[in-house]
Amino acid sequence: MAQILGENLTLGYEGKAVVRRLNFTVEAGDCLCIVGENGSGKTTLLRTMLGLQPPLEGRIRFGDGLTRRDMGYLPQQTEGQRHFPALVKEIVESGFQGRCGLRPFYTRAEKAEARRMLQKVGAADLAGRCYRELSGGQQQRVLLARALCAARKALLLDEPVTGLDPKAAESLYALIRDLHAQGITILMITHDLGPALPLATRVLTMGGEGGAV
Amino acid sequence: MIATLQYYWTFPFVRYALAVGVLIALCASLFGVTLVLKGFSYLGDGLSHVAFGAMSVATVLRFTDSMLLVLPVTVLAAVLLLRGGRRAGIRGDAAIGMLSVGALALGYLVTNLFSAGPNLAGDVCSTLFGSTSILTLTRGEVWLCAGLAAATVGLFLLLYHKIFALTFDETFARASGMGAGRWQLLLAVLIAVIVVLAMYLVGSLLISALVLFPALAAMGVCRSFLGVTVCAAVFAVVCAAGGILLAVLAGTPVGATIVAVNMAGFALFRLAGAVRGGVL
Numbered sequence: 001m002a003q004i005l006g007e008n009l010t011l012g013y014e015g016k017a018v019v020r021r022l023n024f025t026v027e028a029g030d031c032l033c034i035v036g037e038n039g040s041g042k043t044t045l046l047r048t049m050l051g052l053q054p055p056l057e058g059r060i061r062f063g064d065g066l067t068r069r070d071m072g073y074l075p076q077q078t079e080g081q082r083h084f085p086a087l088v089k090e091i092v093e094s095g096f097q098g099r100c101g102l103r104p105f106y107t108r109a110e111k112a113e114a115r116r117m118l119q120k121v122g123a124a125d126l127a128g129r130c131y132r133e134l135s136g137g138q139q140q141r142v143l144l145a146r147a148l149c150a151a152r153k154a155l156l157l158d159e160p161v162t163g164l165d166p167k168a169a170e171s172l173y174a175l176i177r178d179l180h181a182q183g184i185t186i187l188m189i190t191h192d193l194g195p196a197l198p199l200a201t202r203v204l205t206m207g208g209e210g211g212a213v
Numbered sequence: 214m215i216a217t218l219q220y221y222w223t224f225p226f227v228r229y230a231l232a233v234g235v236l237i238a239l240c241a242s243l244f245g246v247t248l249v250l251k252g253f254s255y256l257g258d259g260l261s262h263v264a265f266g267a268m269s270v271a272t273v274l275r276f277t278d279s280m281l282l283v284l285p286v287t288v289l290a291a292v293l294l295l296r297g298g299r300r301a302g303i304r305g306d307a308a309i310g311m312l313s314v315g316a317l318a319l320g321y322l323v324t325n326l327f328s329a330g331p332n333l334a335g336d337v338c339s340t341l342f343g344s345t346s347i348l349t350l351t352r353g354e355v356w357l358c359a360g361l362a363a364a365t366v367g368l369f370l371l372l373y374h375k376i377f378a379l380t381f382d383e384t385f386a387r388a389s390g391m392g393a394g395r396w397q398l399l400l401a402v403l404i405a406v407i408v409v410l411a412m413y414l415v416g417s418l419l420i421s422a423l424v425l426f427p428a429l430a431a432m433g434v435c436r437s438f439l440g441v442t443v444c445a446a447v448f449a450v451v452c453a454a455g456g457i458l459l460a461v462l463a464g465t466p467v468g469a470t471i472v473a474v475n476m477a478g479f480a481l482f483r484l485a486g487a488v489r490g491g492v493l
């Protein structure tokens with residue numbers, strides 16, 4: 001079975017539908033690009049997949065060894081976060097919260113893992129830096145490392161390159177390509193099709209009648 | 214001056230006030246960092262007004278222990294504001310504002326209509342500004358306050374990493390399956406408890422000072438979340454202890470003195486930050 005299966009989904013808020021009758025599948029190792037204009041419900045779709053809100057109709061099924069816990073999320077960054085006083089490693093380690101349960105502290109293995117993930121996104125030297133003193137591209141890498149700490153089978157990225165200059169965007173796409181090559185399923189919302197589409201194994205266009213190619 | 218302090222130190226109520234005051238200020242500063250960073254700076258203020266309203270009602274109903282009413286009502290308000298506000302379609306700060314003035318007005322109204330006390334203005338004033346009530350705590354109240362405050366600090370230490378995750382990125386926290394809803398609920402309860410405790414120390418109108426000044430001072434000079442938390446805690450403890458001793462020595466109102474010391478400390482930190490940042 002596919003990793004993620006959307007069946008006849010209607011999504012929205014408080015009974016107001018934003019997306020109607022959406023069907024899609026994501027196989028293991030796919031890179032799904034979600035495109036569509038502002039307000040077409042792309043973020044809503046990701047939020048529904050993550051279980052942050054219920055679908056109004058239809059359902060999402062997970063299979064092939066994937067559960068909600070295995071998905072890491074890179075949200076659209078909010079303004080407050082950019083000025084947050086915290087060290088990079090504090091933020092990356094917070095990705096482990098989902099596995100902590102009632103345990104109040106991180107294990108040594110988790111701390112080492114966090115360092116490895118930072119290395120993986122090419123930001124090993126940032127560990128002791130202050131998050132608010134980083135550039136936008138560096139901040140995105142840090143949040144990506146946090147998402148990787150939370151889950152390693154699938155990544156859900158909401159506009160990962162927004163606000164980055166072309167060079168930083170290019171290197172972030174290269175990073176995403178690397179992660180994809182390592183077998184991680186990628187679901188990515190994006191507005192600039194030029195660099196993103198070559199990565200994609202499937203494209204989901206929101207707005208018109210939903211469907212996947 | 215040392216001799217005067219030694220003389221005052223022989224009175225148990227001074228020692229009680231110092232112990233309880235420092236603990237309460239410590240609690241308020243720990244959670245203050247979260248509140249400021251989440252954009253809920255005014256939550257403490259709003260809740261304290263709710264507590265004032267509840268206190269007035271408790272007084273009118275002649276409750277022997279007003280905390281029995283004040284604590285549950287404040288907890289309820291905190292839960293509503295931190296969790297439910299999102300859904301009601303009213304922006305967080307506006308909801309806090311409404312609840313805040315509403316409770317304040319209601320409390321004063323109730324006191325005015327039904328109060329039997331001879332000194333109405335004085336009673337209201339002491340609830341609002343704390344006056345000297347921390348110096349008149351009974352032994353039982355001291356233990357209750359100290360116990361609650363100690364439990365709050367203990368819980369903060371256990372929940373530290375969860376609080377960090379929730380503060381930095383609530384959406385991510387909820388998506389990660391850490392059970393964000395339940396921790397958020399616990400956080401709301403703890404904040405309400407602190408507000409009620411703080412009302413004894415500085416009175417309802419001045420609580421925000423205990424929440425804001427330490428957090429903002431620490432955020433100006435520290436770069437890590439741990440650093441900010443520790444720095445805010447130390448700042449709050451020093452200012453509370455200094456303020457209480459100063460108030461005892463000079464015979465000034467405790468709450469207002471603590472706030473004044475906090476302001477002075479904050480100015481000092483800003484100056485230090487500016488010097489270090491090379492602005493001065």
Ligand SMILES: Nc1ncnc2c1ncn2[C@@H]1O[C@H](COP(=O)(O)OP(=O)(O)OP(=O)(O)O)[C@@H](O)[C@H]1O
Binds near residue numbers: 042045
């Ligand atoms: N919390 C909410 N409550 C009610 N409606 C909402 C909420 N969030 C979004 N919407 C509505 O749902 C629709 C889809 O929003 P969504 O955020 O999914 O768009 P998007 O495709 O991600 O757009 P963008 O490209 O701007 O990020 C919009 O019309 C928006 O007004």
Ligand SMILES: [Mg+2]
Binds near residue numbers: 042043044076158
């Ligand atoms: Mg969006």
